[in-house]
Amino acid sequence: MKKFLFSILLLSAYFADAQTKVGGMVTDETGEPVAFANILFKNSTEGTITNDDGRFYMESDMTHDTLVVSFIGFAELEILLTSKVNYDMKIVLKEATEQLKEVVLIAGKQPKKNNPAVDILRKIWEKKRRNGLRMFEQYKYDKYEKVEFDLNTIDSSVMKSKIFKGLEFVFQDLDTSRITGKTYLPIFLNEKFSKVYGDNLLNEEKEDILGSKNSGFENNQALTAFIQDMYAEYDVYNNYIEFYDKSFTSPLSRTGVDVYNYALRDSAFIDNKWCYNIVYYPRRKNELTFKGDFWVNDSTYAIKNINLQVTKSANLNWVKEFYIEQDFEVVNDSVFLLRRDYMLTDFSFRKKEESRGIYGKRTTVYDNHMFDIPKPKSFYRAESNPFDPLVMNRDSTFWENSRLETLNKDEKGVYQLLDTLKTVPKFKSYYNLISILGSGYVEVDKWNIDIGDVYSVFGYNDAEGVRLRAGARTYFGQNDPWRLEGYMAYGFKDNRVKHGISGKWLVDQKTRLIFSGGHRRDVEQLGLSLTSTNDVLGRSVASSSVLTVGSNNRLTNIDLSTFSMEMEPVTNFRIRFGSSFRTLSSALPDAFSLDYIDADSPTGISSEIKQFDISTLLIYTPGKRVIGYGVERYDINDDYSTLLLNYTRGLDGFLQSDFNYSKIQFSYSQPWQLGGFGRLLSTVEVGKTFGEVPLGLLNVIPGNQTLFSLYNAFPNLDFYEFVTDTYTSVHLEHNFNGRLFSRIPFLRKLNLREIVGLRGVWGELSNENIALSSPTNIPLQAPSDKIYYEYSVGVGNIFKIFRIDFNFRGNYLDAPNARPFAVTGSFGFSF
Template sequence: MQILKKGFFFLSVLTFSLLSLNAIGQSTKVRGKVVDSKTKQALPFVNIAYKGTTIGTTTDFDGNYFLETRTPGDSIYISFVGYKERIFAVQKGKFQTLNVELEAETFDLQEVVVVPGENPAHVLLRKIIKNKKKNNPSRFKSFQAETYTKMEMDLNNIKEDFKDKKIMRQFQFVFDYMDTSVITGKPYLPIFITESLSDYYYQDKRRVEREIIKASQMSGIQDNASLAQFTGQLHQNVNVYDNFIDLFDMGFVSPIADGGLRYYKYYLTDSAYRDGNWCYHMSFKPKRKQEPTFVGDFWVADTTFAIQNMQMRIAKDVNLNWVKDLVSNNEFQKLNDSTWFLKKQNLFVDFMLTERDSTKQMGFFGRKTVSYKNVEVNVPLKEEIIKLDNNVIVNEDALSHPPEYWNDARPYQLSERESGIYAMVDSIQNVPLYKNIVDVVTTFITGYYVHGKFEYGPYYKLYSFNEIEGNRFMFGGRTSNEFSTKIMLNGHLAYGTKDEKLKYGLGFLYMINKLPRETFGMQYKHDIHQLGKSPNAFTEGNILASLLKRNPNNKLTMLNQFETHYEKEWFQGFSNTLKFRYRDIKPTEFVPFEDRIGNPISRITTSELELRTRWTKNEKVVMGEFERVHLGGPIPIVNLYLTMGMKNVLGSNYDYQKIDLSVEHTFELPPLGNLYFLASGGKLFGKVPYPLLHLHEGNETYAFDPYAFNMMNYYEFASEQYASLFVEHHFNGLILNRIPLFRKLKWRTVVSGKGLIGKLSDKNNGSLANTEAYMRFPDGLSDVSKPYFEASVGIENIFKFIRIDAMWRLTHLDDNPYQDFEDFGIRAMLQITF
């Protein structure tokens, strides 16, 4: 699941729709370095601007600069106090490198007396912080605006020898679209572009956010409203006025954070009129290495002390995976004498898959630009906007606008290369080699191999082994989107060489509506099943469960199960799922079913009706045609399950009711990392055999399972009433970054703790000698009236995707002679984190 959450979105962006090439607006790009002509030392804070315009920048602390614009002058003017001014001609619409040596000027100056005093940059910073509340865009009770969003992905650092490789012979036409990044100087090839035009609405009361996407187009995708909803503004926000800016699950300290002086050094470098406002220019850099900070500069308006423009670049040594570079540029517009609002926001990310020399290895650029116009603040939202049942609405005609519409709607024209991407990506998809590469990557991540109207898999279940079935072979699959985007059929066949029995399953999922989600489905299976496993555990038949077992894998039962469901999402974040479930559970020699005097019981038959209610708010979700991945949001996720066992329905022998409640959330606590918690509890009303009690989630593999008790065995504890708590804190390098060796390794510390307490009444406690219970407990199963605790300390980010935990079982160490457990163990898991 961790891998799916981080990788799912990037699989969605590799195809397109044709667009004519009639927009021309080529960017002029200039980058370079400014040094002293004699000492060759880098010169920071040098002013660089297009002559006759206000378009400009300053060199950073290493003397480097970059400047990109679609409306340049014909020459660049360079000036710095104490040095001779210089002017250079530039070529419009092209990339160029311009390294400059400045010659010092000699002046006869009068004596200057320097007295101690406060850094003027600190004085200005305090005024900015004092006025943050009235300048922060999120202060408005409501606002609405028209937004234009453009996203692009590029393959970078492409070398000449790569073009000449045999594998690339079928792709030579794409190299006509090569360009060069002004930020990094790397050559790149655009491979994906998407644009959207939206009406965006925000209201602080009840935290209402709505986005109506009026137009959207994506290279490679002609008609996909599900993906179109992720091309707008709502799912990404960089607010420089926040103390901490969340980027890739890491809280970066804002340059104007309340505690900014603890993290940054500030320099007041210039002052000038900009767009009719007297502004001050400040540069900043981190005080310490590897902290989540930026380097950059900003212009701030006098009197209001509102930010006019801020450029931030992540510090070079930040402990962040896969990201080599990141630049965010935020430009603000003045709505009236005292009100400023965002005008344009650019985000540039250089993704690198390895730690090797970034000048030699290929990677990816990700770029996003959001422009705002027709901004209205503190205007109450219309009731029809508030009542929309989804945060993001895609208009019916959003994907069908002609090129002429886009030429008028864009705030600027696309360059020839940008426009050509739409046609170029379509051509790529027709190359057989490209299709083969996509098939291999998709199969590896999803587990299924797609061929026409069918998906074969999952491949990790083709072979496994356990003590009951011996060698298990399985073949399965499901219908693909080519078969239908309304209904998905699935099924599997499995056979064990030891028990010589055939197992199978068959079902379907019908998509009634996608937004908001409404589904109906049925599923039947005759197969082995592990009672008491967590929802994150390896599924039955997974080869990893066989390879990583720490106890004999023999606590499986035979299950016949029919299940049908109806799911209704009333509005985004609130849904109900109604299920009917019939189960026929049969014992094995390892998991016997016996009554209280020892007579064997051949089966347990139940019929259940279950109502699930799920609630959260402003959650981010990535959706395919049928499946979706929940990425969490600012509000805890609440799940409530109400279950009713119905006696005499399809042969059911038991009448009972259950209620289960869980609350989970991740708190971002920069700079201390993030804290995840999962609290759950439940109660059963009625008398039932032990397989229908809450069998607490054990884990008998060496893989770390975040939703299980990793030092607990299966069939160790059961409850009819219970409460549990799981807390895990990720320090994101806060501790190990201060140790030189670990700083280079970029390892991160994580600690966790889990607790559980439960209760059994005499009528359900099959471990008592004189019991009223239906069934005798198997050896080793008991109640958990004495609390159970386990804790762990781990290292994550080993080779970027491995986590290893040292775990301790803290209670129930001597009171169960039938369970072969460990009081200390090592567990590992694979995860993709930034």
């Protein structure tokens, strides 16, 4: 993440303290940890339960002198607290010698039937659609949000390390988390104030951001996108809650009784409302579940307070702790509204107790609700601009009046410290280094350009041999109305210079009218997509893959010029009109030929295709969310569907273009969150070409001779093994997110994830097109006799970063050099 990953490790904080803090570990008499034991301040409703390792931490703004610890089958234990802060407590529970007359705090395996907690849960299911904002036709409220990042587990070794030499002043004061009890250093703060409008009849909602403030990252759109994606909105009443691309079962879910143990722990008046307290914890390990408790009203069965903590055994990477706390406000006898939402994530490479990491904290406060004030539908369709300079540069008076929760001392210190750090040369050096690693670009602020990207410098293929590339782009700010970008490359085998250049200009912000154009001369592995490439800057993995299966010698010289006009008349609906002129020829003619019959050629055969096309592209992405208003914007979610319709018309004669044809293509991609069963990604694509065209303009079924797992490609097909002018393809890939492996004892702790895939394609190739390309030196065939299909079984999350897929060819096994089995893999960081 540009200007972020390292910057969040180097900023400062001030001290704040709670009245009573306790933390430690609960074990039995043999020293074994007691998971999910109940911890409670005596004569209060403040409590928690131990984690999988028997550890706990809890703090209170009140002063308490006694701690109560209990677990079913053990004698209840009361411990006197000798001071306000009691860390590293070693609590040993003894086995109960007699049945307790009354169980107030309870844990262990709970029944599904004749359980008062489950009876209350069923009442919540009945009432949940009649609570909160859903009770009104329209609503409006103020929303204040602050996001903070902290460096945690600060000790003397960190303070004395060489990396902080000369920056010791950042450790002037430290604070302690009320959730984990760890020392932390606040280093980044983002604030946002907005007004939210909604209409339950129209099923519309709109958020107008009136103010936004970042501590030192005002110009970092990538960071803002990361924050919004990571801390997306959620509703605890939903059956599943999505975080980090994973679906967690909500404790209020209708399927919760199969996933959680529930126990009625207590009852009390809260804000003059009688409420029940229910504890919940997972029935099994390694599932995407929470543990915690909630208070629910006895008449409306609306949630008054709830906390959720992800168990350490959950199949989630890079997250050691994950905690949510929500408080609801009593508006009247029957209306409970969300008042405050607090979320804390402890990001760390390891889940061990002593490992260091970064806290990500979000606090959202809601207030000033108003109801049943209708607004026209056009009001909800009008977009506000969260990156308007006026919004980004609000004065201190605005923030003093708009904050629904005041900043504490350490949060105020973040702003103060960054101003100081910007003047420290060593900090600037660290800042620039991590900026390069995160974005891939070297920033040259003096010239307003970025050099890169650095990850595309090296490449290799059979035509070019070793290849080096260097590029640059203009960058004045995150909302630039225009941008130029280009690169140059050189192949040491063919001794040729390649280049690409692109320009974009946002003419009108309201309709997002954009003019763009570019030119590219390079070597490319075509046939990785059923749609012809018009990208003048990008490069496929197969074009630079060092390791391939078989001979990867079907490469193409491409000389491409493009021009297009794009607009977005309705949110998430884009229309693009464009034209392109391309010249195609084989980069290795002895191994791969693009020859076709040409009556106008002296030899009757041509080896080069010249083609001018005009095209119309319609793209609809319902549910897609973006930020920014410049010529380039950032996506902040990936759970939206994509519908694409493309019509291309080839014109012969114009600019010496060779062929006259029409091509229509349609595709539909949809990710499906299937709750506890994981995530399914599906794609359907159909297309047809009208007219006679040679191999270079036909639709090649995407093969994959690399060792990388590529979605929408067939790993058991060679490049150009199947060629079509009419086709239908389907791709399905399902990630169970470890649901099956979590049931296998010896695999459970590895947190592996199961992935299955099914791919199929049917297509035809006319005799006329076969005859036109008959001089080529590769066989031309289409999967017309029967649907070609493959299936795969994969294992993901190996050492948290690797994935391996075992791919099987279902038919056409008698084809020459057919590959019945292939192994591919990939690597990357994901939660």
